[in-house]
Amino acid sequence: MPYDCVVLVKQVPDTQAVTGKAMNDDGTVNRGALPAIFNPEDLNALELALQIKEEHGGTVTVITMGLPKACEVLRQALYRGADRVILITDKRAAASDTLATSYILSCAVKKLGRFDLVLCGRQAIDGDTAQVGPQLAEKLGIPQITYVEKILKLDDDTIIAHRSIGSGWEKVEGKLPILLTVMDTANTPRPPGVKRMMKYKKSHSKSELAGTENTEETINFLKSKGLLIEEWNLEDVQAELVWCGRDGSPTKVNRIQSVVLTATGHKRVEPTEEGIREMVHELIEDHTIG
Amino acid sequence: MIEVNRDGEVWVFAEQQDGKLNEVSLELLGRGKVLADKLSVTMAAVLPGYEVNSLADELGAYGAEKVYLVQDPLLHEYQTTSYAKVLCNLITRHKPQIVLYGATAIGRDLAPRIASAMRAGLTADCTDLLIEDFKPPRSDQVHKNLLQQIRPAFGGNIIATIVNYDRWPQMATVREGVMPLPSRNGKLKAEIIPESVELSPEYLPLKILERHTEQRKVNLKASRIIVAGGAGLGSRENFRLVWDLANALGGAPGASRAAVDLGFIDHDYQVGQTGTTVRPALYIAVGISGAVQHCAGMSQSAKIVAINNDPEAPIFQMAHYGIAGDLNDVIPMLIKSIKERK
Ligand SMILES: Cc1cc2nc3c(=O)[nH]c(=O)nc-3n(C[C@H](O)[C@H](O)[C@H](O)COP(=O)(O)OP(=O)(O)OC[C@H]3O[C@@H](n4cnc5c(N)ncnc54)[C@H](O)[C@@H]3O)c2cc1C
Ligand SMILES: Nc1ncnc2c1ncn2[C@@H]1O[C@H](COP(=O)(O)O)[C@@H](O)[C@H]1O
Numbered sequence: 001m002p003y004d005c006v007v008l009v010k011q012v013p014d015t016q017a018v019t020g021k022a023m024n025d026d027g028t029v030n031r032g033a034l035p036a037i038f039n040p041e042d043l044n045a046l047e048l049a050l051q052i053k054e055e056h057g058g059t060v061t062v063i064t065m066g067l068p069k070a071c072e073v074l075r076q077a078l079y080r081g082a083d084r085v086i087l088i089t090d091k092r093a094a095a096s097d098t099l100a101t102s103y104i105l106s107c108a109v110k111k112l113g114r115f116d117l118v119l120c121g122r123q124a125i126d127g128d129t130a131q132v133g134p135q136l137a138e139k140l141g142i143p144q145i146t147y148v149e150k151i152l153k154l155d156d157d158t159i160i161a162h163r164s165i166g167s168g169w170e171k172v173e174g175k176l177p178i179l180l181t182v183m184d185t186a187n188t189p190r191p192p193g194v195k196r197m198m199k200y201k202k203s204h205s206k207s208e209l210a211g212t213e214n215t216e217e218t219i220n221f222l223k224s225k226g227l228l229i230e231e232w233n234l235e236d237v238q239a240e241l242v243w244c245g246r247d248g249s250p251t252k253v254n255r256i257q258s259v260v261l262t263a264t265g266h267k268r269v270e271p272t273e274e275g276i277r278e279m280v281h282e283l284i285e286d287h288t289i290g
Numbered sequence: 291m292i293e294v295n296r297d298g299e300v301w302v303f304a305e306q307q308d309g310k311l312n313e314v315s316l317e318l319l320g321r322g323k324v325l326a327d328k329l330s331v332t333m334a335a336v337l338p339g340y341e342v343n344s345l346a347d348e349l350g351a352y353g354a355e356k357v358y359l360v361q362d363p364l365l366h367e368y369q370t371t372s373y374a375k376v377l378c379n380l381i382t383r384h385k386p387q388i389v390l391y392g393a394t395a396i397g398r399d400l401a402p403r404i405a406s407a408m409r410a411g412l413t414a415d416c417t418d419l420l421i422e423d424f425k426p427p428r429s430d431q432v433h434k435n436l437l438q439q440i441r442p443a444f445g446g447n448i449i450a451t452i453v454n455y456d457r458w459p460q461m462a463t464v465r466e467g468v469m470p471l472p473s474r475n476g477k478l479k480a481e482i483i484p485e486s487v488e489l490s491p492e493y494l495p496l497k498i499l500e501r502h503t504e505q506r507k508v509n510l511k512a513s514r515i516i517v518a519g520g521a522g523l524g525s526r527e528n529f530r531l532v533w534d535l536a537n538a539l540g541g542a543p544g545a546s547r548a549a550v551d552l553g554f555i556d557h558d559y560q561v562g563q564t565g566t567t568v569r570p571a572l573y574i575a576v577g578i579s580g581a582v583q584h585c586a587g588m589s590q591s592a593k594i595v596a597i598n599n600d601p602e603a604p605i606f607q608m609a610h611y612g613i614a615g616d617l618n619d620v621i622p623m624l625i626k627s628i629k630e631r632k
Binding site for chain 1 (some may be wrong): 394398407411414438444450453454497498501515571607613616623626628630
């Protein structure tokens with residue numbers, strides 16, 4: 001039986017590439033200096049959806065919420081085999097925390113209408129919160145299986161999944177529709193397909209083209225070729241504004257500090273027998289070692 | 291969502307599985323008590339499960355003043371939906387101002403589901419919690435005594451302090467091992483309040499077919515002395531030096547992620563943001579540069595000794611004793627002088 005999968009993906013700053021240049025003088029992170037990438041575990045979620053489609057048939061729809069430049073991750077999804085991609089972008093969605101984000105995403109998934117599986121990455125590397133998946137499941141009123149490493153069986157409306165629980169694993173069975181959050185250990189994401197890349201590298205969304213020359217013509221051209229990336233705003237997904245953006249976000253950032261770690265009472269020890277003997281003596285005196 | 295309510299209690303979700311409490315819940319009782327005292331309110335634990343009476347007493351011995359005990363055969367096994375239903379019902383009934391969860395596989399599965407249903411804020415993976423006033427920028431209103439939820443963000447490169455002042459409860463998950471375990475006092479007794487929440491099979495949408503848990507090979511959290519080795523050890527063979535020094539001190543070996551990735555030692559030994567958080571009496575970092583993600587897991591150690599042949603290595607900034615030298619020379623000298631003393 002074919003399955004309709006929805007994959008939620010996020011464009012994130014590559015926090016693993018934080019170097020000196022990426023830090024401002026006041027200790028804050030200069031997001032602009034970091035490359036924007038496809039959130040790694042969202043690629044695993046996409047891969048899992050593509051595998052389901054290959055085995056059972058069906059569709060893979062990919063949704064992201066972000067700035068117009070987040071279309072890049074949607075193109076990346078198209079290169080790998082997504083059937084349909086949608087950008088949710090709206091200034092009023094700015095500063096959304098995980099609660100507001102999951103609310104807006106839930107409105108978008110509901111607008112799609114039919115779905116069997118919703119797949120998220122386990123967590124996004126900009127905040128490592130792992131909250132949007134479970135919150136989205138709650139808002140859709142469907143069960144969740146977090147930390148999925150493998151689908152053991154998918155048959156009719158029943159799924160059996162293998163999930164990691166930190167100190168071990170669990171084999172759980174559930175009924176569709178269901179939401180999964182996918183771990184990096186689940187699979188190895190495929191690289192972009194060369195043919196699809198040639199075809200889709202020109203695809204853009206309206207707001208991504210804003211400000212370029214001959215915008216109107218380009219949009220019409222892309223539309224005629226089926227290359228215009230669908231774009232929804234908060235009205236399109238019928239989101240209530242009170243639950244979106246800053247107003248819809250209960251958590252607020254009070255302050256941000258760069259990490260400066262220093263010990264009090266620092267001491268240089270000479271790398272000689274004498275220096276080390278002295279240190280060991282002090283550590284015994286203060287009962288650190290005994 | 292509940293209203294801001296200044297006399298609301300401080301709650302800790304008591305996580306148990308197979309009749310055993312997770313240690314992080316006990317760690318949270320320690321900090322929960324500090325927060326509750328500062329707010330002059332009661333600290334309570336919430337314990338859902340089945341046949342878990344003895345655990346309720348245990349929570350008392352670790353400082354819970356009240357235990358809300360919800361027992362039902364349907365709660366025998368943890369499931370997101372049933373446990374979320376229980377917590378949401380109790381939160382609506384008793385309106386706590388703070389609810390804390392361990393940042394475990396269960397806590398991180400459950401807490402966001404509750405936050406969504408309650409339309410409340412939630413901060414993941416906190417490493418510290420304090421009570422302080424907060425004044426939003428461009429506003430004159432001061433919000434008194436808010437929970438400051440402190441966590442690393444951006445891959446550990448910054449520390450963010452999060453608050454939520456208009457929609458309560460204030461909720462956070464807290465990383466395992468970052469708060470000290472309070473000592474057990476068998477004389478302390480909690481007031482046990484049995485609660486019931488109506489559950490039907492629709493709240494158990496999943497079937498757990500099989501569960502397999504492995505005992506961790508090592509319990510770094512319990513070690514008084516840790517000797518951690520990094521990429522500077524050079525090879526799995528040479529990592530032997532770390533084991534030797536740990537043995538000489540009666541301590542446990544630990545490692546940086548680079549050492550784990552290079553295959554010098556198993557992941558169970560990794561200290562740091564994506565490993566274990568430790569707070570031993572003595573932490574000896576050998577051939578470790580001192581990346582923020584590593585330091586996040588050991589900066590609370592009472593004494594830190596660093597051995598590194600690069601005098602500029604960041605690890606020296608946080609070491610109480612810094613030895614700038616080649617570890618291949620320093621470790622044997624260190625072992626020798628420890629043995630001399632014994
Ligand atoms: C999201 C994220 C999470 C992470 N989580 C963790 C984590 O949990 N734990 C963790 O440890 N890391 C973590 N890291 C990785 C971290 O950023 C560093 O890469 C890692 O800690 C470096 O390990 P190291 O200090 O052993 O290696 P290096 O940085 O390569 O340092 C090796 C050190 O050994 C010294 N040295 C070399 N030879 C000798 C010698 N003969 N004698 C003495 N000294 C010598 C060198 O001077 C150098 O300072 C994480 C990174 C990211 C992005
Ligand atoms: N803005 C977003 N757009 C689409 N999906 C998202 C967004 N934010 C989070 N997600 C999904 O939710 C998962 C968990 O995110 P987080 O809670 O931020 O760690 C991610 O791996 C994505 O699958």
